[in-house]
Amino acid sequence: MALSDTAIKNAKPGAKPIKLSDEKGMFLLIAPAGGKWWRLKYRIGGKEKLLSLGTYPEVSLKAARDRRDDARKLLADGVDPSENRKAVKSAKTDRAANSFEVIAREWYAKKLPGWAASNADKIIRRLENDAFPWLGGMPIAEITPPDLLKSLRRIEERGAVESAHRMRYYFSQIFRYAIATGRAERDVASDLRGALSTAETQHRAAITDPKAIGALLRAMDDYQGAFVTKCALRLAPLVFVRPGELRKADWIEIDLDKAEWNIPAERMKMREPHLVPLSAQAVAILKELHALTGAGRYVFPGARTNGRPMSDNAILAALRRMGFAKDEMSGHGFRAMARTILDEVLQVRPDFIEHQLAHAVRDPNGRAYNRTAHLAERRKMMQQWSDYLDKLKTGAEVIPLNAAA
DSSP, rough: OOHHHHHHHHHHOOOEEEEEOOOOEEEEEETTTOOEEEEEEEETEEEEEEEEEEEEESSSHHHHHHHHHHHHHHHHOOOOOOHHHHHHHHHHHHHHHHBBBHHHHHHHHHHGGOOHHHHHHHHHHHHHHHHHHHTTTTTTGGGGHHHOOOOHHHHHHOOOOHHHHHHHHHHHHHHHHHTTTTTTTOGGGGGTTTTTTOOOOOOOOOOOOOOHHHHHHHHHHTOOOOHHHHHHHHHHHOOOOOOHOOOOOOOOEEEETEEEEEEEEGGGGGOEEEEOOOOOHHHHHHHHHHHHHHHHHBBBBBOOOOSSSSOOOOOHHHHHHTTTTTTTTTTTTTHHHHHHHHHHHHHHOOHHHHHTTOOOOOOTTOOOOTTTTTTTHHHHHHHHHHHHHHHTTTTOOOOHHHHHO
16 A cells, blocks of 8 residues: 555554655665664666665655656666666766866965065956856856856956956966866867957056156155155165065065065066175165164064064055055056166166066076176166156256157
């Protein structure tokens, strides 16, 4: 006889397991402890097997029969329902293991050692905010170009066109990693070339007119703020390193006797060690500052504690206090200033300038030049540059850029 809900509810456990039979091989197994499990007995390939259909009352009598009927349909097609269940579970596990987020985080971990910490933080934040919420759980092999484009459009719609282009680049890199690891067949992000709005190139503000540079240098000499900040301002144009490299300068990196600053690879954007020859003017500033901060780690410690470098906003804030607007001068602007004047006015060889800017300069065999390449010439260039800035500061006659060109 077929089971009924009343019979199931009234069934009591015994000293041994009890079977209450239903139809077509299904039965309810009642354990001595009171648990009730649905089971289906079937035969396939000449062997008798059991399939679990769930527990009562979580799985009702009707739901258990539906599961039984689904299993019997598989049997009719020659499919073992137990093996089918294992295959479905495995497929779900594989889908999760091959999801976009899992693979993207693998790619990120592989690339992390070659990135500066600030850049790595930006990349993972962009993925977590703009990609994972919508794409993270999708198997990467099933993601289509329209799926990616929807995420990129969300970034575009908030006005961050350049960020959308960067994200498309990250998508492409992640898909190429998935291809290399056998979890995708093609880079669908490549299909989106031309699909995004054109990003306007935004150059960091920089003063490059010689007369205006002189005015800036005089303003920095007259700066009335903290002495550490003033020294950072005065040193910035002389060494023209990136703002993060300057503010995190460590006294152990600086050899005042040799007039050298050796920045380790982990603090450089290109992950290559960088050597900065120090002019006599730069050494003088550092010697004066050493009396104040030399007992600590950082050349430019923070205002509140010596255990941290100065704020990444300190130099920008100082420039604003001196009256230089956001679209007039930036912390990165000292690099553009040096590159422009060294090339167009002082006629220094461009490769010397590129080396000193720590750009990716390659030798004829495609290898990155080491940090001491053209060191003698760069020492001369750095002193020439500092001397030229002194002339600008004192208002000496200068050659206009257009005349030099």
